[in-house]
Amino acid sequence: AQTVTQSQPEMSVQEAETVTLSCTYDTSESDYYLFWYKQPPSRQMILVIRQEAYKQQNATENRFSVNFQKAAKSFSLKISDSQLGDAAMYFCAPRINDYKLSFGAGTTVTVRA
Amino acid sequence: DVKVTQSSRYLVKRTGEKVFLECVQDMDHENMFWYRQDPGLGLRLIYFSYDVKMKEKGDIPEGYSVSREKKERFSLILESASTNQTSMYLCASSPGTGGREQYFGPGTRLTVT
Numbered sequence: 001a002q003t004v005t006q007s008q009p010e011m012s013v014q015e016a017e018t019v020t021l022s023c024t025y026d027t028s029e030s031d032y033y034l035f036w037y038k039q040p041p042s043r044q045m046i047l048v049i050r051q052e053a054y055k056q057q058n059a060t061e062n063r064f065s066v067n068f069q070k071a072a073k074s075f076s077l078k079i080s081d082s083q084l085g086d087a088a089m090y091f092c093a094p095r096i097n098d099y100k101l102s103f104g105a106g107t108t109v110t111v112r113a
Numbered sequence: 114d115v116k117v118t119q120s121s122r123y124l125v126k127r128t129g130e131k132v133f134l135e136c137v138q139d140m141d142h143e144n145m146f147w148y149r150q151d152p153g154l155g156l157r158l159i160y161f162s163y164d165v166k167m168k169e170k171g172d173i174p175e176g177y178s179v180s181r182e183k184k185e186r187f188s189l190i191l192e193s194a195s196t197n198q199t200s201m202y203l204c205a206s207s208p209g210t211g212g213r214e215q216y217f218g219p220g221t222r223l224t225v226t
Contacts, residue, residue, distance in 0.1 A: 004155070006155075009153075042219075043201070044217065044220075045205075047214045091155060099144055100158060100171070101158075101215060103148075103156040103157075104155050105155045106155055
């Protein structure tokens with residue numbers, strides 16, 4: 001299995017503030033995809049954002065954006081203007097080969113009102 | 114709308130029982146996956162299937178088997194359940210290669226007593 005490291009087990013953010021979740025991974029491949037998934041208390045895994053490794057431009061999806069540093073094998077997620085509904089566990093998941101995702105241990109995000 | 118369903122949200126079984134977890138997707142996806150999710154470990158791949166009757170071992174296949182007789186259905190089988198198989202089980206599907214994300218079911222929380 002690919003090694004995926006999410007070094008922050010928990011993060012807390014004030015409503016309307018910004019929080020950044022870190023992720024590093026290990027691969028020797030040059031072409032792959034990276035995903036961030038969100039798992040709220042309902043347990044339903046939801047895709048937050050996708051990044052193609054061959055693209056230099058960082059992906060953005062509304063209040064969610066990534067900072068992809070290919071050489072450093074780093075893929076962080078920034079949540080801007082945090083909302084109460086953002087409270088969830090977030091998983092970084094590179095897809096290095098054709099089928100499989102590798103998941104980090106997850107970061108639990110708490111949003112303070 | 115994309116949909117992956119799992120047969121049970123909660124399941125309680127006794128040690129030594131044979132357990133079937135069913136997953137159905139309605140998106141005509143080629144690939145289907147079974148993960149288990151444990152605190153601090155993220156999601157770990159048990160088995161996946163890229164076509165009907167085809168299967169490949171994931172990272173933790175021991176104690177599990179799978180069956181895919183129809184494209185839309187992927188079953189996970191615990192031949193003789195043990196207490197260390199108490200976990201959350203997530204099914205996912207994806208539409209083949211090309212960087213597409215995986216779509217997840219709601220999960221089955223299995224307790225083996």
